[in-house]
Amino acid sequence: MDEPARPQKRNAIRAQNEALILQAAEKVFAEAGFGGATMQLIADMAGLPKANLHYYFATKEDLYRRVVQNIFEIWLHAADCFDNAPGPVEAIGAYVDAKMEISRRHPNGSKVWASEVMHGAPVIQDYLETTLRDWTAGRAALIQNWIDEGRMDAVNPDHLLYMLWATTQHYADFGHQIETLNGGAPLSDAQWLAAKDSVKRILLKGIGAV
Amino acid sequence: MDEPARPQKRNAIRAQNEALILQAAEKVFAEAGFGGATMQLIADMAGLPKANLHYYFATKEDLYRRVVQNIFEIWLHAADCFDNAPGPVEAIGAYVDAKMEISRRHPNGSKVWASEVMHGAPVIQDYLETTLRDWTAGRAALIQNWIDEGRMDAVNPDHLLYMLWATTQHYADFGHQIETLNGGAPLSDAQWLAAKDSVKRILLKGIGAV
DNA sequence: TCTTTTCCTGACCGTATGGTCAATGTGAAG
DNA sequence: CTTCACATTGACCATACGGTCAGGAAAAGA
Incomplete structure (x- = not known):
């Protein structure tokens, strides 16, 4: 599809990545508990580098x-x-x-x-x-x-x-x-x-x- | 009370300490979850050194x-x-x-x-x-x-x-x-x-x- | 194009954790 | 008293974790 330099591509990226991370986090927190969950596990499940999670969410x-x-x-x-x-x-x-x-x-x-x-x-x-x-x-x-x-x-x-x-x-x-x-x-x-x-x-x- | 060198003091000590540890562990596991619980926390709650826990229970x-x-x-x-x-x-x-x-x-x-x-x-x-x-x-x-x-x-x-x-x-x-x-x-x-x-x-x- | 802001990420750091171990203490058996 | 198995514990280790950061890529604005 055409993606002609959307005016608000930034906002779209942010919204999409936050949703992706939240979805992965919900699953990992549910399966392992807060203490058992790791940022690395959530990152892997979201398909993003761990440091990227800390860009969108300051702390665990x-x-x-x-x-x-x-x-x-x-x-x-x-x-x-x-x-x-x-x-x-x-x-x-x-x-x-x-x-x-x-x-x-x-x-x-x-x-x-x-x-x-x-x-x-x-x-x-x-x-x-x-x-x-x-x-x-x-x-x-x-x-x-x-x-x-x-x-x-x-x-x-x-x-x-x-x-x-x-x-x-x-x-x-x-x-x-x-x-x-x-x-x-x-x-x-x-x-x-x-x-x-x-x-x-x-x-x-x-x-x-x- | 009199404690005239009981014949099975050993067994009593073991039973008592195991019970003490199990009781502390139940509380800590309940409050923090498996991942959030730490052996140190359980040890403190039981009033025993951490290494003593590992003497009675090999692993967390x-x-x-x-x-x-x-x-x-x-x-x-x-x-x-x-x-x-x-x-x-x-x-x-x-x-x-x-x-x-x-x-x-x-x-x-x-x-x-x-x-x-x-x-x-x-x-x-x-x-x-x-x-x-x-x-x-x-x-x-x-x-x-x-x-x-x-x-x-x-x-x-x-x-x-x-x-x-x-x-x-x-x-x-x-x-x-x-x-x-x-x-x-x-x-x-x-x-x-x-x-x-x-x-x-x-x-x-x-x-x-x- | 140039500049600025946002986004991305590999490498790194300090800390806390589960677990080990050697040294020592302590009942009990002979 | 000697011996021996059991009990205790401070010190230690390797690892994994949350979090940081510098530097580069990409988008938006000028």
Whole structure:
């Protein structure tokens, strides 16, 4: 194709390389953890010299922080369906679907997040205390409204949210275990559908949503 | 107390030091991951010189393997209540109680296990393929029996087990996140009880267990 | 074309890590 | 007391890691 000296080739190169590095970093951080990951490994996976990584990201921690923030954005965005629903069945059903889809398409991101939280959230503690806390309080209030309206059982909203997170993210974080128990093969399309249906059915019936 | 030249003081010393090291190692591996953990850190936490660790455990990987195996044993043992129960309500109720208690008392072990599985189970893959696979198949058959006897809904046994693992272990693996959302304080006795009840109530009702 | 800014990278550095070892201490057996 | 296996540890080593930098290539502006 023709590439007639684009006016903003610089910006394109930067954007492309940053995306390339972030993608490789997410995979390496997920597979090896922050401590086990090396800049050399990420560089090799991205097909770039190690020094080039430090040109775009000053330190390993900066790169890691960007990866974690990206995941957080995706998850927050996935919760939109929670708000635009008329009731608990639609909201929770759509939320489970969205989060299961993320677990399937973004397993590495989920693992990096899990690892970060398990290690005490050294780099995203402020996000937990602000954005996530606000988000959680908002959804808990929403759930409480549904309870007050008699549209579902009087369950503890916080623990319900934890169950939603736990069950959906488990398919990403423990995907290797599930795959092993599945005879070594990744879940098929049908099996993913069955997983989604199982989770939705048990949870929705469990909270008495009508 | 009197210590009149015990006949097996040697064995006692070995047992005590190994336990001390394993305990410190579990904590450090949980907080920093395998790659982030250092033998020096473990040694400091155990109050021993680093070289002494290598006297009892040849390599970092050996020490790590022992930690993971210990956790696996505890979890397998916790599943006994699953078998000695007359029906799904008692079995699953007792299993949730047992696993929640482990999450509370052994959060570091749970984190190490989660980390190991997330990174592709490099050191316990054989356990997954043998012991865990057998265990899972056995419980899935048990659940299927209950379904056939009409004692619970026809849910997919595998996905039900995944939900049990996910919801209970979440309280250990994501304990820091839960604590942050709880205003920075660990869950109180009452809150742990509420968590257990929430999980049991939603799951048991969700599978239509009577 | 010339200049400036951005991009790229091989070579290098200080440090921290996992692991070793020789020397020494310490219970127990004869 | 002597002997011997077990236990302890400071000092040491090779390696690998995160990060730096000088100098060159390539794009954008003049």
